[in-house]
Amino acid sequence: MTRFPYDRNLRPLARALRKNMTKSERRLWTHLRRKQRGYTFNQQFIIGRYIVDFYARQLRLAIEVDGVTHDYEQGDGSDAERQRALEALGITMLRFSSTRIFKDLEQVLYEIDACIDGCERKRRSQ
Template sequence: MPRPPYDASLKPVARRLRKRMTKSERRLWSKLRRKQIHGYTFNRQFIILNYIVDFYCRPLRIAVEVDGITHDDPEVARNDIKRQQALEALGIRVVRFPSGEVMNDIDNVVQAIEGCVLEIEAQREL
């Protein structure tokens, strides 16, 4: 699977974000890393176009986003919609979770991601 197009000037920003992950991002990363989800690799703070997604599974084209309280702001919400539309136009499935859900119900978050993985695998078999 070829790498989606990206803005290379964002590499230092992505590197910095990897070093400063939020608590909820770290919690989810502990469940996504080392091919724990059906043997698939997820990358963190992955650059696509001029955006940085929290987690990305390249073979399945799944972007996983953890939304903190700032995403409640109307301007941020509008930007999230625009960003999601741009990613979906590339054939990337975007899955979003509030940070509170990641912190308080990680098992259901992981199940939801596994459900997306299984759904995409099933579609490929058709």
């Protein structure tokens, strides 16, 4: 399992984000925690200079929940830059809007499970 270097100065922020998860993050977390999808997911996980909402280290799978703040950030390209940097480390990124988590949770979970299957195959072939 690869461990990535991370900015230790982000620890207090990650801890605060864990304590103050959004409603959509909390809703998704109830389906990711305790190996419900077969793997351990961590919440508000630090990778390099970024914090991802949920991360399964064994799979190198990061899941992001995009709320209102991401709508405003898209104009400056920070989400895209962040995703490119994480993917360059070999991390698979999944993004879901908070609205979608509330309106279509079953499909979101289906897509997560399909991605987990793909990550498992990729991991076995390496």
